[in-house]
Amino acid sequence: MNNKQLRKVRIKEIIRDKVISCQDDLLKDLRDEGFEVTQATLSRDLKKMKITKIADTDNTYRYIIPEETHAQQSHDGHGYLGLTFSGHMAVIQTVAGYASPLAVLMDNNPSEVFVGTIAGRDTIFVVLNENDNDREKFKVYLDELLYGN
Amino acid sequence: MNNKQLRKVRIKEIIRDKVISCQDDLLKDLRDEGFEVTQATLSRDLKKMKITKIADTDNTYRYIIPEETHAQQSHDGHGYLGLTFSGHMAVIQTVAGYASPLAVLMDNNPSEVFVGTIAGRDTIFVVLNENDNDREKFKVYLDELLYGN
DNA sequence: AATAAGAATGAATTTTTATGCATTTTGGTG
DNA sequence: CACCAAAATGCATAAAAATTCATTCTTATT
Numbered sequence: 001m002n003n004k005q006l007r008k009v010r011i012k013e014i015i016r017d018k019v020i021s022c023q024d025d026l027l028k029d030l031r032d033e034g035f036e037v038t039q040a041t042l043s044r045d046l047k048k049m050k051i052t053k054i055a056d057t058d059n060t061y062r063y064i065i066p067e068e069t070h071a072q073q074s075h076d077g078h079g080y081l082g083l084t085f086s087g088h089m090a091v092i093q094t095v096a097g098y099a100s101p102l103a104v105l106m107d108n109n110p111s112e113v114f115v116g117t118i119a120g121r122d123t124i125f126v127v128l129n130e131n132d133n134d135r136e137k138f139k140v141y142l143d144e145l146l147y148g149n
Numbered sequence: 150m151n152n153k154q155l156r157k158v159r160i161k162e163i164i165r166d167k168v169i170s171c172q173d174d175l176l177k178d179l180r181d182e183g184f185e186v187t188q189a190t191l192s193r194d195l196k197k198m199k200i201t202k203i204a205d206t207d208n209t210y211r212y213i214i215p216e217e218t219h220a221q222q223s224h225d226g227h228g229y230l231g232l233t234f235s236g237h238m239a240v241i242q243t244v245a246g247y248a249s250p251l252a253v254l255m256d257n258n259p260s261e262v263f264v265g266t267i268a269g270r271d272t273i274f275v276v277l278n279e280n281d282n283d284r285e286k287f288k289v290y291l292d293e294l295l296y297g298n
Numbered sequence: 299a300a301t302a303a304g305a306a307t308g309a310a311t312t313t314t315t316a317t318g319c320a321t322t323t324t325g326g327t328g
Numbered sequence: 329c330a331c332c333a334a335a336a337t338g339c340a341t342a343a344a345a346a347t348t349c350a351t352t353c354t355t356a357t358t
Contacts, residue, residue: 050203064215
């Protein structure tokens with residue numbers, strides 16, 4: 001898990017959590033956390049992640065992840081909806097019917113970060129590697145799997 | 150129906166129909182159609198309409214209407230999904246359950262462009278004024294009602 | 299370990315977008 | 329119709345975002 005991918009995961013989190021109204025805002029936050037980057041890199045990151053800004057209700061701009069801004073949960077091609085952790089388990093929620101295909105995809109792309117998956121209709125249980133129990137690492141893995149790069 | 154509203158309706162149509170990668174592209178198209186505006190005005194229009202650009206698959210930018218870019222139909226607070234005309238009738242599709250409230254809203258905001266509404270669960274029939282049967286005008290009316298301005 | 303190819307990044311710059319301010323247009327009222 | 333207030337718009341410019349080009353990391357391979 002390299003720095004770029006960590007940074008991308010973090011960018012998403014920041015943008016979900018707080019109002020970011022320009023790339024410089026984001027830049028400051030990332031720098032505070034030790035990510036040494038420039039606006040140029042952020043521009044490229046955001047482009048790849050399809051993150052963009054849009055007018056907020058108060059007439060200022062804010063960055064959003066368009067896929068996630070809707071009342072009805074939307075999902076990417078994999079039906080992925082959300083991820084939670086508990087102990088050494090990760091629980092993935094999907095659109096009904098999508099759990100198995102996604103679990104298969106994961107099985108076909110093994111990683112030392114998890115040791116196995118089992119899927120229901122809309123939920124996947126993932127057992128993480130107990131030695132190297134790293135949630136960030138799993139997030140990155142999943143992110144790569146779903147969105148590439 | 151003033152020029153601004155006509156322009157906004159047209160902007161949406163253009164952005165749905167073709168790849169617009171910057172405001173100047175849009176500006177040219179609008180000018181070709183006789184809308185005399187400047188980039189400054191477009192910036193403001195797009196802000197109000199919550200239209201923004203995002204990376205397309207081919208790594209170029211394109212303007213989109215975020216609400217409309219999803220596999221699962223998303224809807225605004227009114228549940229509005231779509232509009233079709235037939236003769237002097239307009240047919241509005243909504244999310245199930247939203248038809249009545251929207252019809253009520255229309256009834257509470259009467260206009261000479263339509264003479265009555267009747268709502269089912271997810272569909273509204275609207276009878277247009279037969280003298281002044283103007284679909285554009287109705288589109289503008291609905292647009293104003295749903296999105297303001 | 300040396301080397302080469304590709305990816306990632308930054309500095310500087312260009313391009314694009316947003317906005318402050320002045321002006322014009324639009325609508326309503328007396 | 330004259331007048332005012334509010335909305336819309338353009339011009340000029342500031343602010344923000346995207347990109348070019350050069351450089352530095354990574355990674356795979358010998």
